Amino acid sequence: MAIDSVPIIGGGVSKRELKIFWLIDVSGSMAIDGKMTAVNRAIKAVIPELQSSAEDFPDIQTYVQAMKFGNGAEWHNSSAEKIESYVWREIDAEQAVTDMGAAMQLLAHELTEEKLGKKAIPPVIILLSDGQPTDNYEGGLEELLKQRWSKKSIRVAIAIGKDADEEKLKMFCSNPVEIPPFVAGNETQLVKFIKWASVALSRTASTPAIDATGGVAAVPTPPPIKAEVKIGEASDDTDDDVW
Amino acid sequence: MSKLKEGELIKNGFALPAAGGMKCVIEEFIGGGGQGEVYRVKLGSETLALKWYFEDSQKSELKASLKNLINIGAPNDNFLWPKEVIEYEGKFGYVMGLRPAEYQKSQLLVNGKINLNFRTVAHACLQLADSFRLLHIPGLAYQDINWGNLFINPSTGDILICDNDNVTEHGKNVAGIAGTYGFMAPEVVMGGLPNAHTDMFSLAVLMFRMLFLDHPFDGKRWVDTACWDQAAQKKYYGQMPLFIYNPSDSSNNPVAGEQDNVILRWKMYPQYIRDCFTKVFTEGLTDPENGRLMEENWLDVFRRLQESIFPCPYCEVPIIYDVDKIKNEGKISCWNPKCQGYEQKLPTPPRLRIKIGKRERIVVLNVDTKLYHYQLVKSAPSLKEGGPVVAEMAQNPKDPEKWGLRNLSNNNWTFTTNSGDIKDVNPDKAMPLTKNIKEIDFKTSATAEIRI
Numbered sequence: 001m002a003i004d005s006v007p008i009i010g011g012g013v014s015k016r017e018l019k020i021f022w023l024i025d026v027s028g029s030m031a032i033d034g035k036m037t038a039v040n041r042a043i044k045a046v047i048p049e050l051q052s053s054a055e056d057f058p059d060i061q062t063y064v065q066a067m068k069f070g071n072g073a074e075w076h077n078s079s080a081e082k083i084e085s086y087v088w089r090e091i092d093a094e095q096a097v098t099d100m101g102a103a104m105q106l107l108a109h110e111l112t113e114e115k116l117g118k119k120a121i122p123p124v125i126i127l128l129s130d131g132q133p134t135d136n137y138e139g140g141l142e143e144l145l146k147q148r149w150s151k152k153s154i155r156v157a158i159a160i161g162k163d164a165d166e167e168k169l170k171m172f173c174s175n176p177v178e179i180p181p182f183v184a185g186n187e188t189q190l191v192k193f194i195k196w197a198s199v200a201l202s203r204t205a206s207t208p209a210i211d212a213t214g215g216v217a218a219v220p221t222p223p224p225i226k227a228e229v230k231i232g233e234a235s236d237d238t239d240d241d242v243w
Numbered sequence: 244m245s246k247l248k249e250g251e252l253i254k255n256g257f258a259l260p261a262a263g264g265m266k267c268v269i270e271e272f273i274g275g276g277g278q279g280e281v282y283r284v285k286l287g288s289e290t291l292a293l294k295w296y297f298e299d300s301q302k303s304e305l306k307a308s309l310k311n312l313i314n315i316g317a318p319n320d321n322f323l324w325p326k327e328v329i330e331y332e333g334k335f336g337y338v339m340g341l342r343p344a345e346y347q348k349s350q351l352l353v354n355g356k357i358n359l360n361f362r363t364v365a366h367a368c369l370q371l372a373d374s375f376r377l378l379h380i381p382g383l384a385y386q387d388i389n390w391g392n393l394f395i396n397p398s399t400g401d402i403l404i405c406d407n408d409n410v411t412e413h414g415k416n417v418a419g420i421a422g423t424y425g426f427m428a429p430e431v432v433m434g435g436l437p438n439a440h441t442d443m444f445s446l447a448v449l450m451f452r453m454l455f456l457d458h459p460f461d462g463k464r465w466v467d468t469a470c471w472d473q474a475a476q477k478k479y480y481g482q483m484p485l486f487i488y489n490p491s492d493s494s495n496n497p498v499a500g501e502q503d504n505v506i507l508r509w510k511m512y513p514q515y516i517r518d519c520f521t522k523v524f525t526e527g528l529t530d531p532e533n534g535r536l537m538e539e540n541w542l543d544v545f546r547r548l549q550e551s552i553f554p555c556p557y558c559e560v561p562i563i564y565d566v567d568k569i570k571n572e573g574k575i576s577c578w579n580p581k582c583q584g585y586e587q588k589l590p591t592p593p594r595l596r597i598k599i600g601k602r603e604r605i606v607v608l609n610v611d612t613k614l615y616h617y618q619l620v621k622s623a624p625s626l627k628e629g630g631p632v633v634a635e636m637a638q639n640p641k642d643p644e645k646w647g648l649r650n651l652s653n654n655n656w657t658f659t660t661n662s663g664d665i666k667d668v669n670p671d672k673a674m675p676l677t678k679n680i681k682e683i684d685f686k687t688s689a690t691a692e693i694r695i
């Protein structure tokens with residue numbers, strides 16, 4: 001028998017579960033200025049990065065699940081799916097309002113001890129919206145924050161364009177002082193924020209970073225808001241769509 | 244170029260000025276990290292990697308530290324060490340060697356995507372111990388030893404250590420990092436600064452995970468904790484860490500069905516290896532200076548492991564010759580469930596019992612066994628010093644069934660037969676390995692008996 005046909009001794013390693021939730025605003029205004037197209041592109045782009053990043057954490061199984069909220073809220077994937085085999089199905093904007101409160105309520109059902117199981121790490125929740133909540137947002141948020149796992153979760157918000165209600169989004173964030181809502185003014189910024197929130201925060205949930213002052217750094221440094229000036233290329237990049 | 248590649252700081256094809264009027268030409272964006280981005284570049288005729296820092300990391304202390312590291316030079320070839328600082332318009336990065344494709348993420352070991360056997364894992368751990376020994380000698384500390392910075396060639400066990408820009412003088416901290424949870428020493432988890440002593444703890448964790456594929460502190464407590472968040476990790480890696488095989492406290496033992504890798508493998512490795520890890524993960528928790536093994540100790544341990552490996556006569560998987568196991572279980576058997584020798588008594592392999600003063604080492608003799616300088620002298624701490632081959636196995640040209648040992652050293656060996664005759668083995672000559680030989684004298688203060 002050749003050496004290379006030897007079985008690997010031992011089994012796979014026991015894994016903890018990491019869930020990444022994307023809560024996506026599908027209100028009518030998301031159809032304007034290519035915002036929804038940008039969201040679709042960004043999530044599609046982040047999937048291979050998440051797959052590659054997951055390889056660095058062999059003791060963690062990453063799942064992703066997306067939710068749409070407009071007139072009410074519903075899961076885009078009926079259950080959380082493994083990142084290795086996840087394929088993004090595009091989301092369209094709808095003739096809808098912005099029922100963010102309904103989104104909070106729907107998410108609350110997923111953050112129960114029963115749903116997250118006995119072996120988990122803090123879930124990462126990314127809220128994307130371009131407008132004002134149109135329903136009882138505070139009530140929904142309260143229900144969400146009552147869940148024990150909510151206190152452990154890493155929650156960030158991305159405001160798409162200037163019309164989003166930053167104050168309302170701030171209420172959602174788990175660390176509103178250090179990581180207040182990002183305001184994405186164009187597609188490139190949106191892609192950058194979605195990538196950072198998905199990849200960097202899931203890595204933080206997997207292995208928390210720590211800084212040299214001994215203080216536990218809860219999250220890595222967010223990406224610079226001002227795009228870095230590229231070297232070797234004119235800085236007046238006309239490629240950016242401005243909304 | 245797709246707009247989704249927006250994160251790239253430098254355009255492909257751009258030529259940055261380098262030392263001596265050379266150009267550092269950007270070929271391709273490789274990837275981004277927390278501090279900056281990495282590109283494949285061409286510097287002169289060499290293909291290298293360039294790390295270019297984000298604005299936040301563009302600090303003069305870091306640049307000075309990099310230049311210092313370049314002056315000191317790489318501890319050995321296992322480090323993708325900074326070679327040259329590249330500066331442009333007030334910003335900087337540095338070039339280093341490019342990782343060859345056969346070197347893979349060490350984490351892949353854990354989910355079985357790559358696999359090391361006893362021979363290759365011993366080689367990898369030896370390389371790790373020797374590399375960090377050489378890094379620590381001039382007073383440097385790595386500060387963030389973890390498997391994310393280690394790449395392994397699974398077919399040889401050769402290693403590459405990357406992310407060396409955070410290396411600093413023992414006791415200093417330029418990059419502002421403390422480490423990675425799950426690898427950090429408890430005093431660093433609790434707020435202390437990383438240094439060479441905390442490196443020794445992290446190194447032990449890394450080697451443990453390579454050998455046993457599970458974590459030295461993730462036992463029952465890990466299983467009983469629903470939310471493994473920062474607070475839990477701080478508690479179980481910092482405030483009250485308890486080794487899963489702590490000899491006097493079994494409350495954190497590994498749990499069957501959850502941590503099966505370590506349950507199986509802990510039994511497969513010899514007692515001296517278990518003892519070393521037990522020391523570091525019990526005494527070493529509170530005694531950073533004396534409770535953690537020095538790299539020299541790890542070198543001894545993994546050399547000993549290498550010397551005791553032989554192929555299963557049926558299926559050729561590497562097996563460890565372990566005297567303690569023979570005493571306790573009465574046999575050595577093959578661990579491969581597919582093999583006819585599985586759990587059967589295997590013939591004991593021939594070996595040399597080498598005596599140097601009061602020390603003894605058992606070297607199993609395989610057809611490809613070589614003896615190295617370090618095995619025949621009192622102390623040769625580094626792999627390089629201990630490296631020269633001084634003997635190899637040789638077939639008798641008149642009868643290839645008969646094996647002997649060829650003298651590749653410069654000394655004239657002698658051997659004594661059972662009847663008391665003394666014979667010379669001059670350099671390049673081979674001597675028989677038979678029961679008729681009482682003792683070999685290597686003329687280095689080492690003698691040996693043959694055990695067949």
